[in-house]
Amino acid sequence: MSLFHPSAEQIDLATVLSVLGDQTRLSIVGYLARNEDFEINCSRFLDLGSKTNISYHLAKLREAGITRTEVRGVNRLISLRRADLDARFPGLLDSILASAAAIPFDMREVARVELRQLERDGEATKGSVG
């Protein structure tokens, strides 16, 4: 049920580098970094491969300590473990993100996803402010 995540101290440099040395996973991490304010679930990455394949790559990222996967109802929300990575390997993630090329995504779908998210946030704000 609960998914394995290595502790910060268990995160290994060679493992992180080899896991990030793959264009699909680099694309996923780049997208997560540029969208830390949004809740991202697995299906957001189906542009990059089949459902099974994305599940495989996300498991690699999680087991390496690069991402966190939390079960939220029927979804799993994926986020970067930025603080843990920065603490363990200062400057590494930032230099990789700065150098990682932009991701080949369908930007209309990206916009749609983000619009839905913003609308949801808007409703939440409306509710709590009233």
Next chain:
Amino acid sequence: MSLFHPSAEQIDLATVLSVLGDQTRLSIVGYLARNEDFEINCSRFLDLGSKTNISYHLAKLREAGITRTEVRGVNRLISLRRADLDARFPGLLDSILASAAAIPFDMREVARVELRQLERDGEATKGSVG
């Protein structure tokens, strides 16, 4: 005869990360970084694997653009392409080197190699200063 080296612009992030995502190659790079003032040849790394195997790993590093291999007589001198890597991926190499663990080497042999080098430098200085 002359060995292939990618140009700085040809160096690819995912390739660099996957090539450095290997403990043997990370050890080689860490050693090169901590000994940039010395001339290092291939056999310096025989602690880490067989001659054939080290040749394989050094070729990977060279083809990824991480090291330069110059033929110097019967030896091949290996050096880090630090300037090229820094220009292409600012901060990446430094953050990796800062996080890379110390290498499991036979430190007596390391000391012997460095002593020989220092003695050679001493002779050169003596000659040029006189």
Next chain:
DNA sequence: TCAATAGTTCAATGAATTTTGAACTAAGGA
């Protein structure tokens, strides 16, 4: 309870990587 959704696990397959020993090349020194 039933269906739909989101994602995982499994087994199989193909591709790439790592490791090895044997044979090889090229340069330098006796």
Next chain:
DNA sequence: TCCTTAGTTCAAAATTCATTGAACTATTGA
């Protein structure tokens, strides 16, 4: 010229990695 040193190349074996479809699990909502 012959030997030694330094390192490469090749072919084979072992291992690991990536990708796929089919079957599965867990949660939510009707």
